[in-house]
Amino acid sequence: MNQNKTYYGDSRLNYFCAFCGGPAETEDHVPSRCFLDKPYPPNLPVIPCCHKCNHDFSIDEEYVSCLIDCMKSHTADPSLIQRGKTRETLLHSPKLQERIASQIKEFGEYYLFDYEKERFKNIVRKLAFGHLAFENDYLTWNSSFLFSIWLIPEMTESQYATFFKPYTGDLLPEVNSHSLEHILLPDNADIVMQFAAPWVIVQEGRYAYCVSPDSNKVKFVIADYLAVEVSINQ
Ligand SMILES: [Zn+2]
Numbered sequence: 001m002n003q004n005k006t007y008y009g010d011s012r013l014n015y016f017c018a019f020c021g022g023p024a025e026t027e028d029h030v031p032s033r034c035f036l037d038k039p040y041p042p043n044l045p046v047i048p049c050c051h052k053c054n055h056d057f058s059i060d061e062e063y064v065s066c067l068i069d070c071m072k073s074h075t076a077d078p079s080l081i082q083r084g085k086t087r088e089t090l091l092h093s094p095k096l097q098e099r100i101a102s103q104i105k106e107f108g109e110y111y112l113f114d115y116e117k118e119r120f121k122n123i124v125r126k127l128a129f130g131h132l133a134f135e136n137d138y139l140t141w142n143s144s145f146l147f148s149i150w151l152i153p154e155m156t157e158s159q160y161a162t163f164f165k166p167y168t169g170d171l172l173p174e175v176n177s178h179s180l181e182h183i184l185l186p187d188n189a190d191i192v193m194q195f196a197a198p199w200v201i202v203q204e205g206r207y208a209y210c211v212s213p214d215s216n217k218v219k220f221v222i223a224d225y226l227a228v229e230v231s232i233n234q
Contacts, residue, residue: 007047008137009176017050018133019057019126021141024048028057030130034065035222036203037085044202045134045178057126060119065222066090067100067115071151072225074111076101083223121147128218128230131209135179135200138215143232150227163227166196169213173197179211 007014007027015024028049033040069086070076076097078090090097105112124147132138150159172195173179179197201208209220219229 008133009174009178009180010137013133013137013139014048016048016139017053018047018139019049019053019129019141021139022050022052025051026054028054028130030134031127031202031207031209031220031222032057032061032065034058034061034085036206037083041203045130047130047133053126057123060122061126062089062093063096063100063116063119064123066096067103067113067120068223068226070100070104071111071113072223074104074106076104124228124230127209127220127228128232131211131218131220132215132232135173135177135197135211136213136215137174137177140215140232140234143234145230145232147228147230152221152225152227155227163219163229164199166198167210167212167217167219168194168196170194171214173213179213 005014005027016022017024018028018030026049027046030045030047033044036044066076066086066089069081069083070090072083073081075081076090078087078097081087081090090100103114103116105114125145128145128147129140132140150163152160155163182198182200195213197211197213199208199210205224207220207222209218211218215232216234217229217231219227221227
């Protein structure tokens with residue numbers, strides 16, 4: 001990894017893997033490019049990590065990314081998958097294709113996905129902790145967390161409105177952190193000093209995230225389909 005690169009406002013954090021606290025040996029995209037389509041947007045968020053975390057995540061990310069596209073299409077049959085990237089992956093990985101196919105349970109017009117919870121949770125953790133590190137310079141390795149998931153087409157109007165509301169807070173994020181660049185200051189500071197942390201759209205229709213200024217919560221949307229909110233126990 002490039003030690004001269006600026007990943008964080010606080011450059012002392014550059015020496016640690018953002019996910020386990022081990023030595024930084026390489027870097028990783030958060031979100032991984034498997035959640036995005038080509039052409040990739042410029043300046044994707046990147047943070048330092050160790051080789052092991054980088055390797056372990058990539059296997060689970062491929063699974064989660066394909067799972068979401070299969071959920072969207074209600075099938076693991078590559079010829080029926082809308083997204084080109086996942087269609088190619090499933091065609092080249094018959095084992096992954098069979099695995100996801102075996103996890104789809106059809107009940108008339110309903111589908112249930114008996115997905116691999118630990119792999120899914122591993123990627124939820126990577127995305128949440130990675131966004132916290134990149135946005136707020138907040139590295140947390142041992143914190144436990146809870147998360148909720150929704151399928152966007154099945155959300156009620158009020159769930160949708162609540163989920164997409166930006167986080168607010170009364171403490172500004174770290175000096176020089178990325179989130180400080182897009183924090184919204186109130187129009188009238190005399191009333192209440194509340195700051196809004198708007199959604200960061202990484203790629204329209206593919207990935208967006210929002211990190212609370214106090215680093216307690218992170219939410220993200222993948223493929224305009226899966227909505228996840230993570231609460232960190234600090
Ligand atoms: Zn690591």
